[in-house]
Amino acid sequence: MTTKAEADAAPVILWFRRDLxxxxxxxxxxxxxxGRPVIPVYILDGAGDGRARGEASLWWLDKSLRALSAALSERGAPLxxxxxxxxxxxxRLISETGADTVFMNRLFEPYAWARDRDIAHALTDDGVECRGFNGSLMSPPxxxxxxxxxxxxxFTPFKNALLARAEPPPHTTGPRSIATVSxxxxxxxxxWGxxxxxxxxxxxxxxxxxxxAAVEALHAFTGGPLxxxxxxxxxxAEVGGSRLSAHLHWGELHPWRVIQAVRKAADEGRAPPAEADKFIAEIAWREFSAxxxxxxxQITDRAFRPEYDAFPWLDDNAGFTAWTRGLTGYPIVDAGMRQLWATGWMHNRVRMIVASFLVKDLLIDWRRGEAWFWDTLVDADLANNVQNWQWVAGSGADASPFFRIFNPTAQGERFDRSGDYVRRWVPELKALPPKWIHAPWAAPSEVLRDARVRLGHDYPRPIVDHAQARDRALAALKAIANSKYDD
Structure with missing residues (x-):
């Protein structure tokens, strides 16, 4: 039997996951x-959170773990x-060290939640205490x-209830030193490769x-783009967003710290209160998704609105490949997909445009797009990814109706009026004037010649006609609506 003195001296395990x-x-x-020695550990589990991590996520994880390890080593407890x-x-760690308690911040995704519950029950049965906390959300599910x-x-009533009920925890800076087991x-x-x-x-x-770096990014945002x-x-084409999504996903910042920094900027007159409220609503959407x-x-692979599981998606591999490579012939779509491939990130407005194009112009299942984003986004977050794709597809909770179909040309002309974003990511079109850069197929032959653009050679013609694709999408929507009533 373990004595009280032995228990008091036993180390504890601190299991890091997405709270880096x-x-x-x-x-x-x-x-x-x-007051006992702390053993900080990160376990690279092939099962992950229920699906294998994407390549871009692994790149971020590598760098974030190195930063965390350095910070812990400075405090005397290497990771x-x-x-x-x-x-x-x-x-294995318990056997090696005699640790009798495991501390962790909870994960709330379905597989991870069930896995952690099973681990905690099994360890508890063996006399090891497991203590879990909310370290990733404003308020736990x-x-x-x-x-x-x-x-x-x-969303809106959820946001209002969340902001009315949730209370921020006290801000803590972290310990200056940590006793550990050597x-x-x-x-x-x-x-790990x-x-x-x-x-x-x-x-x-x-x-x-x-x-x-996350703290620096937060300061940069509240001091400028906010x-x-x-x-x-x-x-x-502008640096108008926060670029905090990956930092939040990997737990390099607590969402409450972000909200408090944004509110402080508004209180001090460094940003209009309405702008702070707009950004806080985006944090609340992240919370809503979780x-x-x-x-x-079930919404990871099934529609939240069951009728959409009967949607007549097309098996268009050529169209999907063109979309992933940024070769659809629609410049704003191609710019976004190339930005994603080159940087592991895409502007939020463009994410909606490219998703709408895949789902509604090409009639390709949203799950294929979600899987591509999962692999290529450094901020790939299961709840956000699934919820946002279902929002675009019209199949999610409080989703945009399917019949709202983005016109990629009009979206480009509205949000990239000068064409600077397209010129950066689709350089073969950089010499086109703003009037034609979002619709090169409509440009006069002499304009294309002067810009050294040969459609079908230097840059593809559109792989679908948007007007016809829109009619096709609406017909497909009508078909599932009729089948619902037939049932």
Whole structure:
């Protein structure tokens, strides 16, 4: 039997996942507060959160873990890296060290939630205490419910309830020093091969992952783009957004810290209150997505609105390939897809445009687009990804109706009026005047000649006619509506 003195001296395990920071980290704070040695560990589990991590996500994870490891080492507790089954690796650490408590910040995605629950139950049965905290959301799923006690399915009332009920935790900066257990085996992160090399299509990523970089990005946003966020966020040639999505996903910033910084900027007159409110609504949408996925786990691969599972999607592999490569013949779509491939990120307005084009112009299943984004986005987040694709497809909760079909030419002319965004990412069109850059097929032959653009050679002709594609999409929508009533 373990004596009280032995239990008091036993180390505790701090299991990092998507909370790769020291500040505002409840699991870290509670682990250190025990006064016992803390063993920080990250486990690279092939099962991940239920699906294999995308290549771009792994690139970010590699850099973020290196930053976290350096910060922990400065405080005396190097990060232990282990690879394999999560429960098996935790049990291995318990066997090696005599640890009797595991601290973690909870993951709320369906697979991860179930896995963590099973691990906690199994360890508890063996006398190991497991303590979980909310370190990723403003409020954990199940805490913001309708008057009837169910989950919200409409965003605005959810947002209002969330902002009225949720309270920010006290801000903590993280410990200056952490006692730990020395001599533990740790994998070499280089051996994990998280940065793909054949092909090294991530070589041009211009990001700095890690907590320090996240704080800098937050300061840059509140000191600049926040002032005109509601307008700037729609214009892809400008730096009008926050660029915080990957930092939030990997837990390098707590969402409450972001909200408090934004509110402080408004209170100090550095940004209009309306702009702060607009951005906070976007954080609330992230929260809405997480709460929805937790309540309705089937939406990862099924439509939230069941009738859309009968939608007559096309098996258009050529169209899908053209879309992924940025060769659709629609410049704003191609610019977005090339930006995604080159940087692991895409402007939010353009994400909606390219998604609408895939789902509605090409009639390709939203799940194929969601899977492509999952693989190529550094900020790939299961709840956000699924919810946003279903929003565009009209099949999600509080979604944009399917019959709202973006005209890619009109969207380009409205939000990239000068064509600067297209010129950056589709350089073969850079000499076209603004009047024609979003519709090169309509340009006079002499304009194309002067710009050295040969349609079908230097740049493709449109792979679909948008007007005809729109009619086809509406006919498909009508077909599933009729079948619903026939049932």
């Amino acid at each position: 920071r020291l500040a505002d980290n409840p699991a870290l704070n509670h682990a250190v507060a025990t 232990v890296l282990r690879r394999g089954d999560s429960e098996g690796q935790i049990r 199940g805490s913001v419910l309708t008057g009837a006690g169910g989950p919200y399915k409409v 001599g533990l085996d740790s994998d070499d992160i280089d051996a 998280l940065h793909p090399r054949r092909p090294d299509w991530l070589g041009g990523f211009d990001w700095t992952p890690g907590e320090a 002032k005109t966020y509601s307008v700037g966020r729609d214009h892809p 709460h929805l996925l937790h309540a309705f786990p």
